[in-house]
Amino acid sequence: MMGSAGVAGVGSVLLGRGVAGAAPASVDVPPSAPTPEDTDLLAAALGLELTAAQLYGLAVESIDDEFVRDLAANFGTYHEFYAEEIAGISGLSANYFDEVVYAELAPSFGTGDVEEFAAAAAQLEATASATHTQLVAEFASSSARTLSASIQVIEARMATVMNDLAGNGDDLDAMLTSDAEPLDLAAVPEGRDV
């Protein structure tokens, strides 16, 4: 799955112009509530988030290190928050599950080995972040876009944390860049129970 400008001297640009009056015109206003197409994508995103939460649950059960267990528990809770918010704006019940993702990552999340878990978690978070970034582009409604945008930046941060925990902290490229591809949530494969 986982596949220059100078600072000085520019301050007067605005000040030299007369500016007053009515509120500015706006770009096209999207619908607020999720459209039916948005809801289909939200269902798949909901499955991804609940699956991520379950994977972190596996890690909590299998890792001895207390600090890493707390970290995994926190990140798992964040994914539960995301699932709850997605369910909240879409009206979907929070009982979706992505078997494809789970089957691929469960062995590494349940191994008990911190570095292996962290590498798999970094992969999961980077893919989840890329998927929500893609969803921001695909969603028609402002509510779905806004929620995915607020999730994807935190998942990118969590991926970076997990990259460090996996031992890549001194590798700037590994920490700063991501080549994770988004999941194609519109094409739900067999085994993805959404």
Add this chain to the structure above:
Amino acid sequence: MSDRTQPGSQPARIDRRDALRLGGVTVSIAALLAACGEPASTDPGRVGVAPSETQLPSYPVDDAVLLRTATSVELTIAEIYRTVLDRNVLEPQWEELMIRLVELHEEAAAVMQALTVEAGGEAWPCTNPWMVDRFVEPLVEALERSPEMLQFNAINTAVALENLSTANNQSLSVRLTEPAQRLALGTAAAQSARNSATIVIRQRGSEGYFNPDPTGETQYDDAGAVANFAVPSPFGSLAPIELIIVAEDVEGGSDDFALQVPAENSYIYNELDTSC
């Protein structure tokens, strides 16, 4: 001493007829003022020497304006990093990271500039004038007041700037019309989020992995600066970002900044000249 009241000091007596006449005069003067005077200002009262408020422009806000604004923030951040790098005080690991951050923000700006042209606008090649006036110049002054603390303050500044870029691109990405535009700004937001997390981890190690306060409440370190976290909150926040520049002289006081994503008064409207 006599307690008699002198005739000239006696209070004037106003009978009902006088009162009616005076009332009429008062009403007439009020009517005259209302007719000829300037309308009363609806602005709130101002006390002291606070800077004058920025008038809201009346220019339209389209995709090009949002993309130009996003560009301006990226270039402003890159320029602040260049200013810090020019001081040659950073240890090699921080210098290497900051040079990389300059490249990443300039790359993001280039993508935004290309999209601006595709949207029918003129690419913005400059920093954000409003940010430079209101934030960058005071920030640079504050940094230079404590040269011994420059690296410490510059690292905290970098975290705040990356958080600002993250929030700005997160905020603007959902407003753009075209999917490719939203994808580009969402990608830029994720990049800045990784930048921020990387700086924090290099600064604080695993202690800075995540904010133990689940509400994302700001924490402070022993020096009085904001305690940074790679994951500061469960959701991406658009709230003002606090940055404290700690003075090396404890009696000098610290400088506290609240960084906010651009709004109508700091957008880069299509009507603005692209001469920096």
